[in-house]
Each structure stands twice: as C-alpha cells, then as structure tokens.
Amino acid sequence: MKMDLIDPEFPKTLERFGAGSAFECFNCGSCVAVCPLVSGHFPRKMIRYAQLGATEKILRDAKDLWKCLHCGLCSRTCPRGADPGELILSLRRFTLDHWKRWPNV
Numbered sequence: 001m002k003m004d005l006i007d008p009e010f011p012k013t014l015e016r017f018g019a020g021s022a023f024e025c026f027n028c029g030s031c032v033a034v035c036p037l038v039s040g041h042f043p044r045k046m047i048r049y050a051q052l053g054a055t056e057k058i059l060r061d062a063k064d065l066w067k068c069l070h071c072g073l074c075s076r077t078c079p080r081g082a083d084p085g086e087l088i089l090s091l092r093r094f095t096l097d098h099w100k101r102w103p104n105v
C-alpha cells in the first residue's frame with residue numbers, strides 16, 4: 001500500500017500563501033457545524049491535513065477548496081482564532097502554485 005508523504009513544516013510553508021494559523025486549531029469541529037457546505041468534515045478536515053503536512057491529501061481533495069463560499073462563518077465561530085476561512089484561501093493559493101510548478105503531479 002502506498003503511503004502519503006508528510007511534511008511537518010507545511011504549516012510554516014503555508015505562511016507564504018497568506019495564513020500561518022493552522023497550528024492554532026485544536027479540532028473542536030465548530031467550523032464544521034456552521035459551514036453551510038455541511039460536507040465531509042469541511043473545513044476542519046483540510047485544516048487537519050495542513051497541520052499534519054499531508055500535502056498529497058490536500059492536492060487529492062483540492063476540488064473541495066473551491067466549494068468554499070467565503071461566508072466567514074467558520075472564522076467568526078472558531079474559538080482559537082485559527083481563521084479557517086483564510087486557511088482555505090491559503091490552501092487554494094498553495095494548490096495553484098503547486099499545479100503551476102508541477103502540472104502533472
């Protein structure tokens with residue numbers, strides 16, 4: 001079975017794309033409860049991937065990032081100031097940068 005690669009420095013890398021708050025998240029799930037998408041533990045799942053540096057999973061599920069409506073409910077609700085809405089935008093920027101550099105990966 002193929003193992004996904006993990007980059008423990010990824011939350012720091014994400015600062016280049018606009019958000020460095022991934023480590024603030026303690027996975028309470030409040031953002032999932034208020035997100036109108038109500039789908040697949042979004043956005044917490046993506047934030048957890050970012051914390052772990054599970055970039056292959058982020059890229060594999062990247063289409064979900066473009067479902068975000070930018071309503072800001074998650075960021076207003078987050079008790080830790082993790083700003084999940086901004087994290088989602090940062091993950092989009094990371095994904096676009098990755099695809100620009102490595103279009104076939």
Ligand code: SF4
Pocket residue numbers: 024025026027028029030031032044047074077078079080081082083084
């Ligand atoms: S509400 Fe904030 S702390 Fe809770 S899971 Fe979402 S991002 Fe993490």
Ligand code: SF4
Pocket residue numbers: 031034035036037042043067068069070071072073074075084085088
């Ligand atoms: S900003 Fe995006 S991720 Fe956050 S609650 Fe709204 S739709 Fe969901």
